Amino acid sequence: MRIGHGYDSHIFEKNRKLILAGIEIKSEFGLKGHSDADAVIHALIDSIFGALSLGDIGSHFPDTDNKYKNISSVELLKKTVQIMEEKKYNISNTDITIILEKPKLRDYIDSMRESLAKVLKTDIKNISIKAKTNEKMDAVGRGEGIAVHCVSLLKNIDE
Template sequence: MNNIRIGYGYDVHKFSEDRKLVLGGIEIPFEKGLLGHSDADVLLHAITDAILGALALGDIGSHFPDDDPKYEGAESVELLKHCYRLVKEKGYVIGNMDATVIAERPKLQPYINSMREQVAKIFETEVGNISVKATTSEKMGFAGREEGIIAQCTVLLKMY
């Protein structure tokens, strides 16, 4: 078994009316939410995929299928907690995590620290090991046209 493992995750969700916007396990005040079978937390989905990738255990869709009624409306925090239990079962902990959220709106800077704290709590680690950044795509592409939000994440797992 390797002493360290690295995983990468990516997710995208389009905006939808009449849904709340949840990013990083935090509800963000905004006129639209994200469309998805669960709460559509694009950031936590990217983090979950990075974790599963680091462990070579497939992807979020294979663990939590979007056609399974038991995951309808699921909180992504709970899905990530489940995957972090897999990390610990395999003898690893989070070394560090770096994520980027790409959206023209809403402006996310006021919520970044809360997102970092939420993820650090799930991973039972210090906030200093968790990086969440926000950027725009300079009005280009899917996110630039304000059709939705993209998230990317890299995680480093280390044996404890």
């Protein structure tokens, strides 16, 4: 078993779609970033690479490479899963905490879990997603952006 922690944050930007865990969320703003800026998937990818001691998302999918410009983060997660499987690991479980003031995510949580479970090739019961506010503290609390924490436990396929 190996454990990894991931973190990502992005500021909000008008005239972009808000994509979280591969799901479009109804919102008046999206996240600023080189790819689709899916902070949930970015934190998840970092947790997987962390568990495998393989660096971070930027070392595998650099934002200086135009082939990743506006790419769906689901595609990046699929490539990450391939790497994880080549290393003989898969997801035991993952626990994700999304911190933002708005929009409210309660109605999207199950769809987000299903989306991630499909790409990770695991049961939805192995995916936990929680949405929290930052109680108006700091930039996230002022509604300027989002922060996401993720912890993933990987199990060796051969064990």
